[in-house]
Amino acid sequence: MVGVRQFNEDEVIATALDVFWRKGLHDATMQDLAAATGVQRGSLYNAYGDKEAIFLRAFDQYTGQFLEAAGHALAHADTTTALRNFFDMIIVNMTDGSPARGCLTTRTALDAAISSTEVRQRVQDVLDRLEQLIGKTLSAGPGRRRAADTNRLARVFVTFTRGLAVMERAGYSRKQLKESAATFVDAVMGA
Amino acid sequence: MVGVRQFNEDEVIATALDVFWRKGLHDATMQDLAAATGVQRGSLYNAYGDKEAIFLRAFDQYTGQFLEAAGHALAHADTTTALRNFFDMIIVNMTDGSPARGCLTTRTALDAAISSTEVRQRVQDVLDRLEQLIGKTLSAGPGRRRAADTNRLARVFVTFTRGLAVMERAGYSRKQLKESAATFVDAVMGA
DNA sequence: ACCATTCTTGACATGATTGTCAATCATGAC
DNA sequence: GTCATGATTGACAATCATGTCAAGAATGGT
Numbered sequence: 001m002v003g004v005r006q007f008n009e010d011e012v013i014a015t016a017l018d019v020f021w022r023k024g025l026h027d028a029t030m031q032d033l034a035a036a037t038g039v040q041r042g043s044l045y046n047a048y049g050d051k052e053a054i055f056l057r058a059f060d061q062y063t064g065q066f067l068e069a070a071g072h073a074l075a076h077a078d079t080t081t082a083l084r085n086f087f088d089m090i091i092v093n094m095t096d097g098s099p100a101r102g103c104l105t106t107r108t109a110l111d112a113a114i115s116s117t118e119v120r121q122r123v124q125d126v127l128d129r130l131e132q133l134i135g136k137t138l139s140a141g142p143g144r145r146r147a148a149d150t151n152r153l154a155r156v157f158v159t160f161t162r163g164l165a166v167m168e169r170a171g172y173s174r175k176q177l178k179e180s181a182a183t184f185v186d187a188v189m190g191a
Numbered sequence: 192m193v194g195v196r197q198f199n200e201d202e203v204i205a206t207a208l209d210v211f212w213r214k215g216l217h218d219a220t221m222q223d224l225a226a227a228t229g230v231q232r233g234s235l236y237n238a239y240g241d242k243e244a245i246f247l248r249a250f251d252q253y254t255g256q257f258l259e260a261a262g263h264a265l266a267h268a269d270t271t272t273a274l275r276n277f278f279d280m281i282i283v284n285m286t287d288g289s290p291a292r293g294c295l296t297t298r299t300a301l302d303a304a305i306s307s308t309e310v311r312q313r314v315q316d317v318l319d320r321l322e323q324l325i326g327k328t329l330s331a332g333p334g335r336r337r338a339a340d341t342n343r344l345a346r347v348f349v350t351f352t353r354g355l356a357v358m359e360r361a362g363y364s365r366k367q368l369k370e371s372a373a374t375f376v377d378a379v380m381g382a
Numbered sequence: 383a384c385c386a387t388t389c390t391t392g393a394c395a396t397g398a399t400t401g402t403c404a405a406t407c408a409t410g411a412c
Numbered sequence: 413g414t415c416a417t418g419a420t421t422g423a424c425a426a427t428c429a430t431g432t433c434a435a436g437a438a439t440g441g442t
Binding site for chain 2: 389
């Protein structure tokens with residue numbers, strides 16, 4: 001190598017993720033990314049092409065972390081406990097920081113200005129994979145459910161997590177979100 | 192009156208609502224509003240002050256329609272039927288148009304760039320009132336629930352409607368959303 | 383008819399953001 | 413040490429959006 005990149009790519013992407021998480025793909029500017037990473041705008045363009053390319057990398061990092069944490073939380077023998085762990089995890093995830101950063105996936109899904117197929121695809125991928133994780137947990141439980149019913153129920157759980165993300169944005173506190181999640185789990189799994 | 196306004200305010204607000212619904216508060220520009228309404232940008236500024244003022248009027252019109260439709264759908268003797276009607280209504284509401292417009296309340300809640308207290312307050316108001324409507328329906332049913340439990344459950348329903356709105360944005364079809372809603376109602380109310 | 387009032391219109395100033403580019407700089411290979 | 417390579421930098425052009433304003437137009441009251 002001759003012309004050597006002056007910055008650590010992983011660090012830059014991690015920092016970019018933080019910026020995107022706080023501001024969203026649309027509202028985060030290259031200026032913001034440059035300021036946060038300490039890398040000049042021009043260098044970012046040179047290294048990645050455009051903002052969306054940076055976002056895709058950051059988002060991949062995010063979903064990797066998120067799905068791993070989800071899998072971890074769901075890894076409990078008792079299905080109901082697993083689900084409670086899971087909801088605890090995602091609620092902490094979205095109410096963390098000050099001000100809270102919310103859920104990046106949900107924010108991205110709602111960003112109307114994003115027509116990019118790539119981005120949309122990634123959002124669908126996360127939701128899909130999350131549905132599969134939850135489905136696995138549900139079917140591992142005391143099973144008197146048909147496979148199709150399990151799948152449908154898994155999607156209901158995913159949908160509810162999205163609802164929590166919106167409620168967080170609307171101003172509900174971590175405590176309120178946890179209460180709703182608990183009520184939901186009890187109602188669905190049978191209190 | 193001497194200098195007479197050249198446009199019908201109700202029509203302008205209705206058209207503005209359509210624009211905001213399709214593009215969101217942030218992405219809809221005064222240019223868009225001017226083009227859609229046929230009223231010059233300058234006239235809009237003169238009449239309303241700024242974009243947010245127009246949005247607030249349009250949003251009030253929207254929530255009025257929405258809550259009325261919700262109340263109507265929920266007005267059924269059988270609680271489960273009422274809830275199914277309600278979900279049918281909101282799903283049609285958010286998947287209507289081509290491309291579908293989604294849920295304006297949810298989009299607005301997620302719009303990070305909006306720090307305006309006024310707008311945030313309206314979003315909370317809609318969700319609050321919706322929660323009350325659903326709470327009334329739940330408590331009207333065969334009641335062996337404590338009031339606190341009813342309130343909690345009503346919020347779970349509201350949260351789920353928000354989840355549906357996100358799923359719609361993520362690309363799920365009307366049919367898929369209806370299936371999820373049906374599964375949800377069955378699971379919570381006891382299939 | 384006249385006039386005061388208010389709306390309308392197009393132009394303007396401003397600021398933000400994107401993306402490009404040529405000049406410069408640093409470095410590792412030889 | 414020289415040099416080719418590729419990163420860095422700051423400037424630049426092009427859009428796009430907001431909000432303001434002065435001049436012009438239309439109208440109802442007198």
